[in-house]
Amino acid sequence: MSNLLESIIRPEILALSAYHIPSAEGMIKLDAMENPYTLPLILREEISQLAEEAHINRYPDPSAAPLKAILRDTLAIPSEMAIMLGNGSDEIIQVIALATARPGAVLMGVDPGFAMFRIIATFCGMNYVGVPLAADFSIDLEAMLAAISQHQPAVIFLAYPNNPSGNLFDPQAICRIIEATPGIVVVDEAYQAFADATFMDMLTQYPNLLLMRTLSKLGLAGLRLGLLVGRPEWLAQLEKLRLPYNVGIMTQLVVERILQHYDILLEQAAAIKAERAILRARLATMKGVEVFPSDANFVLFRLNEASRIFQELQQHRILIKNLDGSHPLLKNCLRVTVGASDENTLFCKTLRHILEKPLQLA
């Protein structure tokens, strides 16, 4: 069997380890940057009504024109820019990689960065180059410009704010990168709602800039909708790789309806930002804990024996993300998603308890 696998499956796939998503059953789930709140009952009832009346025997609208129109309005997308929808923005990353994967082509990112950039580059047959960030997780512009000149990347992905560090990069550094690269720069604004900063206005200025958003972190992770914004010339090419019915009818109808009440999502984002400030302040008072700044809906922090603490939290049914060992800059780092007030309180109480407990000697 293993010979057969090795003769059929591409070597770079055999070498890839699958993106691990741990089971969260029965856990307080603070690992995946989900919005902890539900929608108001009246809106949920409207959604039930939509489900009842949807023509699920028919294929969805392949152009999703009404959904795109309300997205354009809600997100202030410039009229001269086109929109492409994806089944989550992960799918859009894949479309861009498939379109640019000439033999030997490089997809560049920063490390530590969003893991899917490297994974998708690899399975699409591209070479991934990750340029290390500085120790404070800012962009090392000199290193980046040197890497661009050496590798001539077809595409550079930059998450703004960055995941897993949570910070916004210096916008001027990003502009320098856009100007210096021979290829496309995709600014991935998955966490834009928590940041008050965007490259949306820069699209008209830079012909090689594309901008990606998702509704996942805003409370609609289960519906799977991401979007790419950019010049129609680029998007016409990328559209050729998008599978025709990648956004289902329920997603189209439900997102359209929820966007009519976008203020609710924004209020929830504001509540998450307020909780983030409380969570960061509490972490900062804990002995031996270093908290990093965050413009996203998660907080990165460092403490001794992070992997052991992570496991102890898990034993207390609290699931966060262990980043220790994933990159030298993330040594002893853990990432916690900002949850609802009671979840954050329980997380902090449990962490404090673990930290203050005398070490049990074996």
Ligand SMILES: *Cc1c(COP(=O)(O)O)cnc(C)c1O
């Ligand atoms: C979560 C995340 C995404 C993917 O979101 P989708 O759910 O696939 O839309 C993309 N980029 C970054 C940086 C993320 O953290």
